[in-house]
Amino acid sequence: MAAPGTFIVSNWTDASFALDVAHNFGQTTDIADLISLKNFANTEFCPRFLVDEHDLVHIGEGLQGKGVYIISTSSPQHTRVELAMRNLLIASAAKENGAERIVLVEPDLFFSAQDRGPHSIGHPQMTTPEARKKFDGQPFSAQLYARLLRKAGVQQVVTVHNHKPDVLAKLYREVYVDAGEHPPFISLDVAHIMANFILRTVTVERGGGNVGFVAPDEGAADFVSRVRQFTGLNEAAMVVLKKTRLGQRTVEIASEQDISQLKGREVFILDDMVRTGGTVASAIKFLAENPKSRPENVFFYCTHTYISPEARENLNSPYLTEFITTNTLPNVLNRDDQGRLRRKMVVMKIEKWIADALTHCIEGGQPPAERYGQYSVPFADRFYTLDYSTKNVRRNRMAVSQQLSIPMR
Numbered sequence: 001m002a003a004p005g006t007f008i009v010s011n012w013t014d015a016s017f018a019l020d021v022a023h024n025f026g027q028t029t030d031i032a033d034l035i036s037l038k039n040f041a042n043t044e045f046c047p048r049f050l051v052d053e054h055d056l057v058h059i060g061e062g063l064q065g066k067g068v069y070i071i072s073t074s075s076p077q078h079t080r081v082e083l084a085m086r087n088l089l090i091a092s093a094a095k096e097n098g099a100e101r102i103v104l105v106e107p108d109l110f111f112s113a114q115d116r117g118p119h120s121i122g123h124p125q126m127t128t129p130e131a132r133k134k135f136d137g138q139p140f141s142a143q144l145y146a147r148l149l150r151k152a153g154v155q156q157v158v159t160v161h162n163h164k165p166d167v168l169a170k171l172y173r174e175v176y177v178d179a180g181e182h183p184p185f186i187s188l189d190v191a192h193i194m195a196n197f198i199l200r201t202v203t204v205e206r207g208g209g210n211v212g213f214v215a216p217d218e219g220a221a222d223f224v225s226r227v228r229q230f231t232g233l234n235e236a237a238m239v240v241l242k243k244t245r246l247g248q249r250t251v252e253i254a255s256e257q258d259i260s261q262l263k264g265r266e267v268f269i270l271d272d273m274v275r276t277g278g279t280v281a282s283a284i285k286f287l288a289e290n291p292k293s294r295p296e297n298v299f300f301y302c303t304h305t306y307i308s309p310e311a312r313e314n315l316n317s318p319y320l321t322e323f324i325t326t327n328t329l330p331n332v333l334n335r336d337d338q339g340r341l342r343r344k345m346v347v348m349k350i351e352k353w354i355a356d357a358l359t360h361c362i363e364g365g366q367p368p369a370e371r372y373g374q375y376s377v378p379f380a381d382r383f384y385t386l387d388y389s390t391k392n393v394r395r396n397r398m399a400v401s402q403q404l405s406i407p408m409r
Contacts, residue, residue, distance in 0.1 A: 005065060005066040005067060006066065006067040006068075006069070006363065007027070007029075007034050007051070007063075007066060007067070007068050007069070008021060008022040008025055008027050008031065008069045008071060009031055009034055009035045009068060009069070009070055009071070009090065010031055010070070010071045010072070011037070011070060011071075011072050011083050011086040011087055011090055012037065012075045012077060012078055012083065012086070013032070013037050014032075015031075015071065015073060015075065015330075016330055016333070017071065017073045017327065017328075017330050017351060018031060018071035018073070019031060020349070020351035021071055021105070021351045021354050021355050021358075022071075022355075023351075023355075024351050024352045024354075024355035024356075025355040025358060025359065026355075026359075033050060034049065034050060034051065035047055035048065035049050035050060035090070036048040036050060037086075045082075045085070045086055045089060046089070047086070047089055047090045047093050048093070049062060049063060049093055049094065049097055051063060051066075052097075060096065060097055060098070061097065061098045062097050062098070063094055063097040063098045063099040063100075064097075064098035064099075064100075065098070065100050066098075066099055066100060066101075067099065067100060067101040067102075067103070067363075068090075068091075068094040068099045068101070068102050068103070069103050069105055069358060070087055070090050070091060070094075070102070070103070070104050070105065070154075071105050072086075072087055072104060072105065072106040072110075073106075073107060073108070073328060073329065073330055074108070074329045074330065074331060076331065080110050083110070084110050084111070084145065087104055087106075087149070087152075087154070088148055088149065088152040089152075091104065091149065091152040091153045091154045092152045092153055094153060095152065095153030096153075099153070101155055101156075102153050102154050102155055102156075103154070103155065103156045103157075103158060103358075103362060104149060104154045104156070104157045104158070105158045105354065105358070106157065106158070106159055107159060107160040107304070107326075107328035107354070108159070108160070108273070108303075108304040108328050108329060109157065109159040109162055109168070110145060111141040111142050111144070111145040112142050112145075112159075112162060112163065112164075112168055113142075113163065114138065114139070114140065114141035114142050115142040115164055115167050115168065115171065116135055116140060116142075117135055117138060117139060117140030117143070118132050118133070118135045118136045118137070118138070119132070119140075120132070120135070120140065142168065142171060143171055143175065146171060146172050146175040146176075147175055150175055150176055150184075155176075155179070155182060155184070156182050156183070156184055156185075156186070156362070157172065157184060157185050157186070158186045158188065158357070158358075158362065159185075159186070159187045159188070160187070160188045160190055160303060160304075160326070160328055160350075160354075161187065161188070161189065161190045161223070161272050161303040161304070162187040162272075163219065163272050163273065164219075165185075165187035168185055168187070169183070169185045169187070171185075172184040172185035173185070186361075186362070186368065188353075188354075188357055188361075188368055188372075189226065189368065189369075189372060190303055190326065190350070190353075191223060191226040191227045191230050192230045192372050192373075192376055192377045192380050193348065193350065193353065193380045193383060193384055194227050194230075194270065194301055195227050195230035195231040195377050195380070196377050196378070196380035196381050197301075197324065197348065197381075197384075198211070198227070198231055198268060198299075199231055199377075200381065201299070201322075202266040202297075204233065206235075207233060207234055207235035207236075208231065208232075208233025208234065208235050208236035209235045209236075210264075210265050210266055210296075211231075211233055211236040211237070211265055211266050211267075211268070212236060212237040212238070212239065212261065212262040212265040212266070212267040212268070212295065213225075213227065213228045213236055213237065213238045213239070213267075213268055213270065214238075214239050214240075214241060214262070214267055214268065214269045214270070214283065214287070215238075215239070215240040215241065215269075215270065215271075216241055216243065216253075216269055216271055216279050216280055216283040217240075217241060217242070217243040217279065218240060218242075218243075219272075220240075220270060220271045220272065221240045223270060223271075223272060224238065224240075224270045225238065227268075227270055230377050231377070232377075237261040237262055237265060239255060239257050239258075239259055239261070239262060240255075240257065241253050241254070241255050241283055241286070242254045242255060242256060243279060243283075250278070251278055251279050251282050252282070253279075253282045253283050253285075253286040254286075255286075259287065259290060259292050259293040260292045260293065262287060262293045262294075262295050263292065263293055263294055263295070264294070264295065264296050265295050265296060266295070266296055266297050266299070267287065267295035267296075267297065267298050267299065268299045268300075268301060269283055269284065269298065269299070269300045269301070270300075270301050270302070271300075271301070271302045271303075272302060272303050272304065273302055273303065273304040273305070273306070274302045274304075274305050274306065274311060274315070274325075275306045275308065275311065276308065276310045276311055276314060277310065277311040277312075277313075277314030277315045278310075278314055280300055280302075280314075280315070281314040281315060281317055284298055284300065284317050284319050284320055285317065285319065287319075288317075288319035289319075297321040297322075298319055298320055298321050299320075299321055299322045299323075299324065300315070300320060300322070300323050300324070301323075301324040301325065302324075302325055303325070303326050303328060304325075304326070304328050304329055305325040305326075305329055305332050306329060307329075307331055307332055307334075307338060312338055312339045312340075312341045313339075315341050315344075316339065316340045316341050316344075320344060321344070322344050322346060323341065323344045323345050323346070324345075324346045324347075324348065325345075325346075325347060325348070326347070326348045326349075326350050326384075327347050327348070327349050327350065327351075327387070328350070332345070332347050333347060333387065338389070342389035342391045342392070343389065343391045343392060343393060344392065345388070345389050345392065346386055346387070346388055346392065347386070347387040347388075348384045348385075348386060348387075349384060349385045349386075349387055350383065350384045352382070352383045352384065352385070353383035353384055356371075356383060357371070357372075
């Protein structure tokens with residue numbers, strides 16, 4: 001249920017993700033009745049909050065003491081740069097009209113990949129001149145975005161499965177030096193939901209002896225390890241592959257670990273995002289064609305999916321059994337437009353989970369780690385729904401909610 005005096009708005013009209021989050025949050029007023037998103041003829045943008053449009057006494061105080069959540073996801077009409085500027089203007093409007101608390105909910109945080117600049121000497125990966133030279137001439141975009149958000153009035157940023165949550169959390173603490181009781185940066189962990197999905201999807205032998213987990217590179221290892229832990233499958237194999245980038249679009253996959261432990265298993269490759277799909281396609285091919293591994297089935301999951309023609313082609317591997325993603329980038333919901341990949345796509349809609357996190361963790365102050373701990377895994381399917389293409393050949397079997405293969409501890 002929506003907290004009194006708390007509003008959810010979006011930064012582009014008819015944003016389905018924001019509308020669903022607001023509905024699950026308990027907001028009965030439509031977003032379009034709370035904020036007007038006006039575009040001028042010269043393409044400039046000006047938001048206007050509508051909460052006090054008839055009050056001639058308290059002009060400019062319509063949001064006094066209230067909280068505002070800005071839900072920001074990708075849009076087919078606007079670039080990420082445009083949406084970022086819209087976030088700043090909406091936050092500024094909320095601040096100038098008296099809002100007590102302004103939170104940006106951006107599941108796939110804009111500009112967070114550029115998390116260092118040429119002078120980021122304190123960064124753990126920037127200890128040599130050669131490492132710093134890689135970023136020579138580039139802006140420290142993540143830091144600039146954080147500074148702009150703070151200046152506009154945003155007090156807290158909530159993301160989902162950020163690529164480098166510890167690095168971003170440190171960065172935001174440095175920018176928000178006087179943040180007070182609320183941490184300025186929160187990256188919600190989706191690992192327990194993925195664990196739930198795995199236990200509903202494949203038949204699991206006792207202890208998980210027929211299951212394998214694969215990190216396509218070292219950067220995904222922590223997430224894959226958490227998912228494995230949440231499943232409780234102590235006998236499930238885990239392998240971290242080694243990626244060497246040979247060019248802008250070319251990678252080489254190898255392994256320094258024993259991949260024979262994956263042979264004949266139900267294997268899940270897990271990552272935070274996919275753009276071109278080149279890395280995961282190489283990883284799938286490496287495991288499927290290597291006589292030492294050759295899994296029974298290969299499932300690939302990523303949280304944030306950019307569906308580009310290149311990604312559709314790369315992910316349409318004959319060795320890939322299923323491609324699972326969340327809808328943090330809602331364009332994946334145009335699943336029947338995804339070419340042959342649509343036959344393998346499953347979209348996890350997580351608006352219920354986001355709304356629950358806002359209600360209990362952000363509003364209620366309950367730490368996300370406690371709210372979504374290991375004991376919540378058997379019940380995590382209440383926080384997401386599965387959306388299939390009509391061409392998905394496995395959807396009828398998987399659409400039926402199955403009992404988890406292991407009991408709650």
